[in-house]
Amino acid sequence: MSDKDYVVPIWERLTSQIYDRGEISYDSAQAKARNILIKRGHLNTDGTPTVDGAIRGLMTPEDRAIDRSMNKFGGDYDDYEYDPDKNYAYKKKR
Numbered sequence: 584m585s586d587k588d589y590v591v592p593i594w595e596r597l598t599s600q601i602y603d604r605g606e607i608s609y610d611s612a613q614a615k616a617r618n619i620l621i622k623r624g625h626l627n628t629d630g631t632p633t634v635d636g637a638i639r640g641l642m643t644p645e646d647r648a649i650d651r652s653m654n655k656f657g658g659d660y661d662d663y664e665y666d667p668d669k670n671y672a673y674k675k676k677r
Contacts, residue, residue, distance in 0.1 A: 591626065591630070591631070591632050591636070591640060592640035592641065593620060593625055593626075593632065593636050593637075593639050593640035594613075594616055594617060594620055594626060594630070594632075594640075596640075597616040597619060597620060598612050598613045598616040599612075600616075601615055601616055617630065620636060624636070625639060625640075644667070644670055645665040645667070645672070648665055648670055648671055648672040649663045649665060649672040651672070652671070652672040652673070652674070656674065658674065662674055662675060663675065
């Protein structure tokens with residue numbers, strides 16, 4: 584199976600983010616995204632998603648923002664509030 588046979592959501596999303604900066608071609612953005620995701624453990628070297636990559640690829644922007652904040656600051660999912668304008672999750676004030 585080649586990279587062109589299926590779409591990996593996390594790879595497609597990161598490719599678009601890199602390409603939208605307007606600094607490099609789409610093919611270069613795709614290669615850069617692939618290398619980043621392999622280093623993060625979200626893609627295998629053959630371009631297929633790892634289990635973590637598949638899970639992250641199916642997460643909503645809110646889920647990813649809360650996950651990033653939980654990894655950085657600790658706590659549980661319900662401890663955070665998502666700000667869609669900033670794509671960031673803040674700890675809820677108690």
